[in-house]
Amino acid sequence: MAQALAKDPRFHRRRSELRALTERLTALKWPDVSPDAIERGLLQSERRVRRAQTDMEARPTVKNLHRWRRRVRRLRMQLELIRRIRNKGQPLAFTRHHRLAIRTLSESSDAIGAIQDLRTLRRVIGNEIDVEVGRQVKETLKALEAPHHDVLREQAPPRTTAMDAAAS
Known part of the structure; x- marks a missing residue:
C-alpha cells in the first residue's frame, strides 16, 4: 500500500x-428478494430468450442474432449467480435442470457467437477479394456455420424455472 x-x-x-x-x-x-421473485425473473428471462430466438428465425438479421446471443448469455449468467449464492448457504433452489440449462445456454451462446464470427468474416472477405474467389470463400464459410446451427437445432429450449421443469 x-x-x-x-x-x-x-x-x-x-x-x-x-x-x-x-x-x-x-x-x-x-428489500429481501424472495425465491418467488427470482423464479418470476428467470421465467421472464427465459421468455425473452424464446422471443429473441423466434425473432431471429423469422428475420435473421445481424441485430436479431446479436440480441438472441445477449439474451442467452444473460440468462446463463443469472443461473450461474443463483448457483453461487446457493453455494454460499442461501436457501435458493438450484436443481439439475438449472445445471443442464447452464450447459445448454453456454453451448448455445458459443454456437451463436461462432455463427456471428463466421458471418462477419464472410462479409469482410467478400468486400476485400475478387468476386469468384470471394464467392467460393463465402460458400466455405457458410458451410462452416452448419455444425453450429446443428447444435442449436439439437438443443431443446432450456427449462430454468421449477414450473417449467415440472412440466417437462
Whole structure:
C-alpha cells in the first residue's frame, strides 16, 4: 500500500471515499428478494430468450442474432449467480435442470457467437477479394456455420424455472 500511495498521492483520498460509499450502501434498507421473485425473473428471462430466438428465425438479421446471443448469455449468467449464492448457504433452489440449462445456454451462446464470427468474416472477405474467389470463400464459410446451427437445432429450449421443469 505504501508503494501505491507513493505512486498516486490521491490514492488515500479515493480509498476513503470508497469506504464512505460502502458504509452508506450497507446502511440502506435493501428489500429481501424472495425465491418467488427470482423464479418470476428467470421465467421472464427465459421468455425473452424464446422471443429473441423466434425473432431471429423469422428475420435473421445481424441485430436479431446479436440480441438472441445477449439474451442467452444473460440468462446463463443469472443461473450461474443463483448457483453461487446457493453455494454460499442461501436457501435458493438450484436443481439439475438449472445445471443442464447452464450447459445448454453456454453451448448455445458459443454456437451463436461462432455463427456471428463466421458471418462477419464472410462479409469482410467478400468486400476485400475478387468476386469468384470471394464467392467460393463465402460458400466455405457458410458451410462452416452448419455444425453450429446443428447444435442449436439439437438443443431443446432450456427449462430454468421449477414450473417449467415440472412440466417437462
